[in-house]
Amino acid sequence: MKHLTESELEALRAALDAEHASLQEELAMYGKKDVTTGEWEGSSADETTMEEADPTDAADQIEELIVNVPLVAELQKRMHEVEAAMTRMEEGSYGICEVSGEEIDFDRLEANPAAKTCVEHA
Numbered sequence: 001m002k003h004l005t006e007s008e009l010e011a012l013r014a015a016l017d018a019e020h021a022s023l024q025e026e027l028a029m030y031g032k033k034d035v036t037t038g039e040w041e042g043s044s045a046d047e048t049t050m051e052e053a054d055p056t057d058a059a060d061q062i063e064e065l066i067v068n069v070p071l072v073a074e075l076q077k078r079m080h081e082v083e084a085a086m087t088r089m090e091e092g093s094y095g096i097c098e099v100s101g102e103e104i105d106f107d108r109l110e111a112n113p114a115a116k117t118c119v120e121h122a
């Protein structure tokens, strides 16, 4: 990642940090974390009462799940990408195309700091 200046790298790191924080927030809002695996899954706001709730509440909860499960899966996928990019930054392999090994332009990284490939191999 020699093609990136110190200040460019700093800006990209800040962008990754910010995105990571907002993803965590959204995940906490729409999902719950499995304590054993550390993975998130979609949940309704109050699923503890699912079995005893009256039918209207139960229906609301199911509706929430229908929306939240795929949403959380999407958020979690993005979070893994962001975390992988943060790891590459630590390891010094950040900003290198996974396919060709070429340097990824700053413009592209600025648009998507978690990008794993150059535009050509996207």
Ligand SMILES: [Zn+2]
Pocket (backbone or CB within 6 Å): 097, 098, 099, 100, 101, 102, 117, 118, 119, 120, 121
């Ligand atoms: Zn490439």
